[in-house]
Amino acid sequence: MPLGRLVLYARDVEATVDFYERYFGFKPLRRDGDRIVELLAPDGGASLMIHPAAKSQKMGQVLVKLVFDIKDVEAFRDACAKEGFEFGPLHRADGYMFANAKDPCGNSISISSRAFRR
Secondary structure, eight states, X not given: OOOOEEEEEESSHHHHHHHHHHHHOOEEEOOTTOOOEEEEXXXXXXXXXXXXXXXXXXXXXXXXXXXXEOSSHHHHHHHHHHTTOOOOOOEEETTEEEEEEEXXXXXXXXXXXXXXXX
């Protein structure tokens, strides 16, 4: 059974929607009367559901990290930097490369070529 959706709680829903749309190609789906913005994956993979956070919710939980499969991690990282979004250092491990960052709400994300390793 495939994973269909992940819920991300956001203090600034619009900044979070813009971030995932701009850097990762997600397309927002908004429905009248629904406070959740569903972000559809460009490759048909799992959707991100951006849900307004309650004031009591702590932002930037570190128990979950979203990992995006990127064939050329270094090129993607450099392209993001030109648009003002900085990833941490490049790491090499077991035939693949990855770099980490945070989204506008402090959620951990990673770009990784692990899916493309030989």
